[in-house]
Amino acid sequence: MEEPGTKIPVLCLGPKGSGKTTLLKKLQDVDSVDNTFSPVPTIGTNLYDIGYLNKQGKKQMISIREIGGEMAPLWHNYLDGIEKVIYVVDTSNLCQISGAAVLLFTLLAEPRLKNAKVSLLVERKNFILVLSKMDAAYRQMRNEALLMLQFARLSTELGNAPELLEASPLTGEGIDKLRTFISM
Numbered sequence: 001m002e003e004p005g006t007k008i009p010v011l012c013l014g015p016k017g018s019g020k021t022t023l024l025k026k027l028q029d030v031d032s033v034d035n036t037f038s039p040v041p042t043i044g045t046n047l048y049d050i051g052y053l054n055k056q057g058k059k060q061m062i063s064i065r066e067i068g069g070e071m072a073p074l075w076h077n078y079l080d081g082i083e084k085v086i087y088v089v090d091t092s093n094l095c096q097i098s099g100a101a102v103l104l105f106t107l108l109a110e111p112r113l114k115n116a117k118v119s120l121l122v123e124r125k126n127f128i129l130v131l132s133k134m135d136a137a138y139r140q141m142r143n144e145a146l147l148m149l150q151f152a153r154l155s156t157e158l159g160n161a162p163e164l165l166e167a168s169p170l171t172g173e174g175i176d177k178l179r180t181f182i183s184m
């Protein structure tokens with residue numbers, strides 16, 4: 001249960017079915033084999049406590065809030081005090097990309113997220129874009145997705161352009177990098 005006033009510093013956003021829940025469950029338990037048994041979309045928001053090692057090698061916990069794509073009109077209610085955003089896009093579902101792009105641009109233009117970066121994470125990027133669901137046809141889909149998200153332009157034109165991370169929530173590929181992003 002979420003305690004009133006608990007600070008949730010990390011948000012995990014992205015369209016419905018892009019793999020947020022699977023990714024966060026994998027972060028919680030790297031050895032979990034398969035989460036496909038629960039293809040139920042997240043209704044409302046979910047909280048995940050994730051363990052990581054800090055710079056001193058000490059174990060720490062951080063809370064991440066997942067908010068489903070169907071709640072996108074309400075995302076702005078959850079931006080206060082946010083230090084990092086994990087934005088998950090499914091490269092195997094290109095039909096979703098234009099919608100995902102609009103929501104991503106809206107978030108990147110959000111003043112509250114800009115302030116978070118300046119005051120809390122000088123030089124460090126506070127935004128990560130996760131392309132999920134890697135498979136054989138992945139490369140081509142990824143390039144297509146990056147094109148549609150105008151990623152090259154974001155990187156050159158934005159001071160707070162998202163970092164790119166590729167991950168497979170099912171196999172756990174890329175999970176270590178995601179944990180590093182969270183822990184920095």
Ligand SMILES: Nc1nc2c(ncn2[C@@H]2O[C@H](COP(=O)(O)OP(=O)(O)O)[C@@H](O)[C@H]2O)c(=O)[nH]1
Nearest residue numbers: 016017018019020021022036039133168169170
């Ligand atoms: N093939 C494949 N399917 C995945 C992967 N990650 C998630 N899925 C499936 O995609 C569906 C939606 O995932 P979910 O994590 O619930 O998405 P969410 O709505 O963003 O939380 C589930 O049936 C997952 O098992 C992946 O890396 N590869």
Ligand SMILES: [Mg+2]
Nearest residue numbers: 020021041042
């Ligand atoms: Mg979910």
